[in-house]
Amino acid sequence: MKKIIAMMGFILLAIASVDAQQRVTITPAYPERGQTVTVTYDPSAPGSGIPASSTDITLVFSYSNFYNLPWRMKMRPQDGKWTASFVLADYTVFATFYLESGEAVDKPAKDQHYEVPVYKNKVPVENGYLYKAYSLSAQIGKSPLLADKQGALYKQELALYPGNYEAQLRLLTYEINKSTSPAQQLQLREQAHRVIAGRFNAAPGNSGNLNKVTMGYLIIGESTRLDSIRKVVMERYPESAPGRELNTAARAKGKDTTAQIAFFEKELQKETIDNRESFVEMHDKLFHYYAARKNSDKALYHARFLTSQQPDPYKATTWQEIAQTLLESGIVPDSARAYAQRALDSVHTYPVGVIRYFPETGYIYPYADDSTKQAVYRKASHRLHALLGLIDLQQHRLEDAGKHMELAVQADADKATLDDAAAFYRQTGNAEKLAMLAQFRKKIQLEKMLQQQISKPAPVLNSFVDMQGKPVSAASLRGKIIVIDFWATWCVPCMQEMPYLQELYDQYKNHPDVVFMITNSGARNTLADAQAWSEHKKYSFPVYYNTDPEIGEKFRFNIIPASYMINKKGDIRFTNIGFEGPEVLPRLQGQLELLLQESSK
Numbered sequence: 001m002k003k004i005i006a007m008m009g010f011i012l013l014a015i016a017s018v019d020a021q022q023r024v025t026i027t028p029a030y031p032e033r034g035q036t037v038t039v040t041y042d043p044s045a046p047g048s049g050i051p052a053s054s055t056d057i058t059l060v061f062s063y064s065n066f067y068n069l070p071w072r073m074k075m076r077p078q079d080g081k082w083t084a085s086f087v088l089a090d091y092t093v094f095a096t097f098y099l100e101s102g103e104a105v106d107k108p109a110k111d112q113h114y115e116v117p118v119y120k121n122k123v124p125v126e127n128g129y130l131y132k133a134y135s136l137s138a139q140i141g142k143s144p145l146l147a148d149k150q151g152a153l154y155k156q157e158l159a160l161y162p163g164n165y166e167a168q169l170r171l172l173t174y175e176i177n178k179s180t181s182p183a184q185q186l187q188l189r190e191q192a193h194r195v196i197a198g199r200f201n202a203a204p205g206n207s208g209n210l211n212k213v214t215m216g217y218l219i220i221g222e223s224t225r226l227d228s229i230r231k232v233v234m235e236r237y238p239e240s241a242p243g244r245e246l247n248t249a250a251r252a253k254g255k256d257t258t259a260q261i262a263f264f265e266k267e268l269q270k271e272t273i274d275n276r277e278s279f280v281e282m283h284d285k286l287f288h289y290y291a292a293r294k295n296s297d298k299a300l301y302h303a304r305f306l307t308s309q310q311p312d313p314y315k316a317t318t319w320q321e322i323a324q325t326l327l328e329s330g331i332v333p334d335s336a337r338a339y340a341q342r343a344l345d346s347v348h349t350y351p352v353g354v355i356r357y358f359p360e361t362g363y364i365y366p367y368a369d370d371s372t373k374q375a376v377y378r379k380a381s382h383r384l385h386a387l388l389g390l391i392d393l394q395q396h397r398l399e400d401a402g403k404h405m406e407l408a409v410q411a412d413a414d415k416a417t418l419d420d421a422a423a424f425y426r427q428t429g430n431a432e433k434l435a436m437l438a439q440f441r442k443k444i445q446l447e448k449m450l451q452q453q454i455s456k457p458a459p460v461l462n463s464f465v466d467m468q469g470k471p472v473s474a475a476s477l478r479g480k481i482i483v484i485d486f487w488a489t490w491c492v493p494c495m496q497e498m499p500y501l502q503e504l505y506d507q508y509k510n511h512p513d514v515v516f517m518i519t520n521s522g523a524r525n526t527l528a529d530a531q532a533w534s535e536h537k538k539y540s541f542p543v544y545y546n547t548d549p550e551i552g553e554k555f556r557f558n559i560i561p562a563s564y565m566i567n568k569k570g571d572i573r574f575t576n577i578g579f580e581g582p583e584v585l586p587r588l589q590g591q592l593e594l595l596l597q598e599s600s601k
Contacts, residue, residue, distance in 0.1 A: 054104070
């Protein structure tokens with residue numbers, strides 16, 4: 001009987017797979033880097049999850065290292081089908097996606113997404129199976145099958161690429177966690193140590209290689225070793241790029257800046273054209289030390305070394321930072337203005353974002369549409385006009401300063417820019433402008449929030465437990481305004497957001513209509529991880545744990561932190577994805593106040 005049931009399950013799975021292939025075709029069949037990939041969807045095919053009558057279909061990447069592409073791509077209608085095309089960049093490896101139209105979603109199976117593996121001569125490129133293993137958490141969440149499925153994929157990766165360092169460590173970590181024998185666990189861990197040691201010894205003086213070594217210790221769960229490996233580099237390889245950078249950072253922690261200056265100046269005698277990049281941190285420290293001491297000549301000398309002629313997305317922002325430092329130090333305003341103006345002239349080179357740097361490919365940038373790029377450039381422009389205004393004020397060039405501030409105070413200016421404008425109007429005693437600016441800030445904040453309003457039913461909140469594992473009753477949330485934030489213990493931006501959530505909680509914790517749900521929902525976290533979270537003692541807001549592996553898809557987020565404002569009717573009214581710094585607090589306060597006003601009508 002069991003064999004019959006198993007066979008029926010296999011047949012059903014095979015039928016589902018055939019149906020999915022009829023619905024979605026990907027060409028070419030073995031896509032390679034540099035080629036154009038076309039995804040075609042037929043909503044009239046058997047098993048379609050999206051009605052053929054749909055007028056809008058979106059391809060949603062659930063996991064992808066196709067960084068040059070948006071994670072949501074609108075498909076185009078064509079002869080009753082829908083298509084989306086994109087070019088594979090020279091670093092692409094693997095992606096998964098599903099299709100979406102409103103609330104309707106199409107996947108090949110419940111716990112499976114469509115795939116775009118990248119090939120070379122019909123063989124998956126290196127890391128293909130490794131990245132496929134990573135993609136599983138987005139597909140099956142916290143499924144008990146996740147680890148075993150990933151382990152099998154690590155083995156497939158190593159069958160093709162036996163020297164894949166990351167796959168070796170992932171597989172060893174999986175086997176350590178799987179083993180119930182302490183002796184075997186120790187043996188596997190020692191093997192992992194040998195793999196990491198081999199990587200380190202291959203190029204101990206290479207910064208990129210050292211990053212791989214530290215990543216290796218993180219993979220096997222030994223983050224405490226990071227300081228020791230850095231110490232080895234500092235002591236044994238002080239003349240290497242990472243050794244010099246680590247020693248510079250260590251020296252800079254001391255309070256005796258006179259001794260630091262003497263040490264760095266002596267070290268700079270070793271600088272050559274070939275090793276110049278490794279001395280940038282020293283020049284940066286000396287620039288700030290001399291600026292603080294108002295030594296203009298030496299500050300400007302070291303500032304010259306903070307940028308190079310090589311392509312660098314941070315060059316314009318470095319010029320801005322130099323100008324800001326000179327302004328705050330009250331020295332060489334003409335030079336400060338020149339750096340700020342240079343940055344303003346290069347505003348279109350400001351980074352919209354940087355994924356990472358690879359020696360083989362250079363800087364890799366995330367996708368950004370034209371409107372996003374223009375918004376970044378406008379904000380940078382406003383920021384620089386405010387900076388130029390303060391520099392002009394320092395030299396009593398009030399007319400020029402006023403013109404810069406007029407250009408700075410715009411609806412899409414950031415908080416720092418408007419703060420600078422407020423400081424300018426206070427220093428010039430312009431009470432009228434200061435009052436107008438305060439009203440302007442309130443107005444643009446309200447307009448932004450009103451534009452961000454949505455209204456869609458929130459998922460049923462029946463997958464949450466408190467820190468004792470007790471389920472949260474959906475009935476207890478009915479008729480409440482709910483502030484829900486999804487986070488994970490390993491998520492750095494989530495940790496940076498926590499103090500602001502605490503401040504928001506302190507302000508509204510006694511309001512009878514408001515409920516806070518600060519919810520651990522990391523794909524690699526368990527209830528035990530949430531319970532053991534070391535920051536618990538710092539915060540008093542209530543912490544919960546989500547047990548539903550599909551909660552991200554239900555709320556439509558694949559980045560954390562992600563917070564939502566749900567009104568008393570159970571509708572999501574505001575969505576906030578990612579952490580954007582201190583501005584998160586007034587934004588959440590404003591959103592919550594709007595919902596409270598809405599509920600009182």
